[in-house]
Amino acid sequence: MKIGDILRKGVFSVSFEFFPPKNEEGEKQLFETIKELRELKPTFVSVTYGAGGSTRDRTRNVVRRIHEEIGLNVMAHLTCIAHTREELLDILKDYKDIGIDNILALRGDVPHDRPDFRPPEGACRYAVELVRLIRDRFKDYFSVGVASYPEGHPESPNMEWEIRYFKEKVEAGAEFSITQMFFENTYYYEFIELCHKADINIPVIPGIMPITNFKQIRKFASMCGATIPQFLIEKMEPVENDPEEVAKIGVEFAIRQCEDLLRNGAPGLHFYTLNRSKATLQIYSAIRELIPVKDLYA
Template structure:
């Protein structure tokens, strides 16, 4: 199933994101998580791709296992900054050959351990270039998703710049977008208004990360430029070393956030699971009565 086709029909989507584990044991734990979440009948699941293409083989293996061993629609993340166009073509051809129909096209983070890193000669240096490359070489073989940033990408000087570059991805052939995680819905609603003014009309699915580890989420938020509301920080800080209470508060907040988004008729919810099922299952239980059928 192509995700873009599904969303164009106006259907509501629930989806989950995973990352490729580093060890065989971690991979088996991931597939237990997938088994737990599969009962929720998600529209699709996605598998991330490490900075600089560092998880290329592991991403491919996990994507292929999900595709072959489950009935789930799986979307493979693909970053371009560290690959030649020949690399990209081979990766995409391999996915097409095993029946993968959905790609999340990303520039990708620069490798943290390579301060002098430079993209290969002739590489796609922006995600819009990757989207165009996929369309030019594979036509409509893939439904192409892209990332969007309601609070702006960390490298964007302002939201005008952000919208301009997001529109370039859409014009290159993107079918839909999934946002970076955010915790203040007002940023998302403002982003949708800016997209509407810019005549960007692809489906934009909000990305939700239930908080289960306060210090970890502070680090993530700092890296991607997501603001954690002060009221939530004040609720979480006293329990930074109490995993059970942190989970409780994080799930409660995510439920409130999702219900507000549902009240405002979003087309889907994409959960960043961190390869765990408990928090996502609890949030789903709290919102399932409000989900569209």
């Protein structure tokens, strides 16, 4: 079912993000996680796409298995910067042929192992161009989502620039957005206010990253420009080598973050699971009574 249609009905969305594993052991772990999280009846799940198209086949395999074997509503991430338009159209046609109708359209990062990388001739260099390509060739078949950055994309000089280019993606045909992870809700609320002032009215779903490995998330945050609150750093640093204590603090913080977002009208919650279920299950259990209930098929 198309995510845009679901959100237009006013359904509160709970969704989970996975990445394609590198080996059979990782794939087994992933599908155990998916089966556990399936019990929460997510609105949709999504599968990431590696820098430079490096996980093209693995992403497609996981998306297909979730769709055909697990029966969950699934969205495929698709990055465009390293593909020709013909390659992108082949990927999209393949997804259409297997029944996938949700795409997260992304520019994608430059491959870290290719410092001299240049987009191929005629490539979509930005996410807005991919959104336009999808709409031009597939009309309304796909429900198209895009990324948004409450603290600004690392390459953005300011939030005015950020909003201007976000609006271009919406005007090109994006129906909803999922944010980059953030840990201070003020950034999200300020971003939504800027969107409203710019007449951007699509649902913007907060991306939630439970901190279960402080060193790892701190690295992620520094790469994407997400601010970890100083008080949380001070709680985490003394126990960063104690996985259980880090996870306990991280889950408690994520619960409070989600409760605040729920009370302030967020249209959904998108959990970055890192292919594990425990933290997400704990958070969901703590907030489930606050989640608005509306019949998807009403």
